[in-house]
Amino acid sequence: MSAEEKTLVDRCRQGEDDAWRELVDRFGQKVYSVAYHFTLNREDAEELSQEIFLKTFENLHRYDGSFPLVAWLLSISRNLCIDRYRRKKREKSFRFVSDDAVAPLLKSTDDPAAEALKKERTKLLFSAIAEIPEDLAEILVLRDLDGLAYDEIGKMLELPDGTVKSRLFRARAEVARRIRERHERRGSAGAFQTLALAAGGVL
Amino acid sequence: MSCGELERLFLAGASPEAVRRHAGGCATCARLNADLESTAEMSAGLVLPPLAASLRKSLLEIPRRTVSCDGAERLLPFAVEGEIGADDERRLASHLSRCAACAEAAETLLGSRDLAQPIAPPWLAARLTAARPAKERGLWAWILDPKAVIAVAYAAALLVMLLGFNPADLARRVRSGQIGENTRAAVTVAESSLTDRVGALQEKIARTFAIWKGRAGGYGRAAVSNAMMFLWKSSTTKERGGERSRNRDGRGAFKGTEMTNTSWRA
């Protein structure tokens, strides 16, 4: 697999347009997804993807085929993603995820009520991810949202599989707990509203 | 929170059944497991954000917007000579803005170009004007000469020394792959001849500097670098003597003058 990828990279280095197109088509979607999940903004994600592929092209000579190309590609650009993520996290808006931010991540359905619920849940998920420590969040994003394999994540972040897995577990537990707590808060706020309404009705 | 068993089971790669079996008999884990399952369901229901056709198109054009490090090394010598097309120049600039290693190589090359055109102190300039005019030759034609390669390597090594680095430090950086292939080759030449020649060279600098200092007072570092440039220029001029007419390329003559041994050596 990696030998085949090395050949592809060598062909790109020799300036073969077909080879570069193959590389873009094989990894463009994946890179864009990762960039999107880290930024939750189309413009930023596109800019980041460009930057990642520019770097990839410029560093093709460094690829020796000893690891999956996708992990190599993402490891080149990990700093870019993390940098952008930190900058985004400093912006307050990041924790209050907008409808637009999650729209590209939702399957369209015929059921507007179900869609609205899904949208709320997804916004909740992303704001919970933004609250947990960065080293946990990035693993959860890469595994659960981008579907990378453990060894791909391990190679990208230079971590042993065991560490990847234990961080992933902690990340999931933290996110899950936060989501439940929000539900509970909302639930009690909802109950309070109902009560206030009922009281209003009486008065 | 949890009793820790869920994490242990997860790390061990246990089946969902095994996880549920434990959660069934452990209240804290039951709650955590329910939270985990609902969160997993949430993220599993998402789709990947679609890659826009316009972005794909722009990614496909990247090979026309920049160059690889190999490409930069091929283009750099032409850029230094000013013999580079506008497209290539833009691609190279784009690469140098992002690649520290190539930017460093470029700086070294440009640095040696600046050294090749030392600014003479006024008293020397007067002597140079009086010196016999040189035949026009391409500023960079000498780079084709194998002896000149060593001279360039000297110049690079000198530049480095004058800036306060030592050759070992440079050599280490060369080995650690921070410098591009071509620069590496040039510096390897410098390194091999450096070891046995650097002593002699330093002695030469010291002697020349002493003479200059005696004549013109302290010119400091600039004077040393000028002195060294004249030193090696004049010695290659001397060695190449009659070959000079071979350099046919008429552009960028060396300030209209060229030193001979006698013109500057006191």
Ligand SMILES: [Zn+2]
């Ligand atoms: Zn338990």
Ligand SMILES: [Zn+2]
């Ligand atoms: Zn480079």
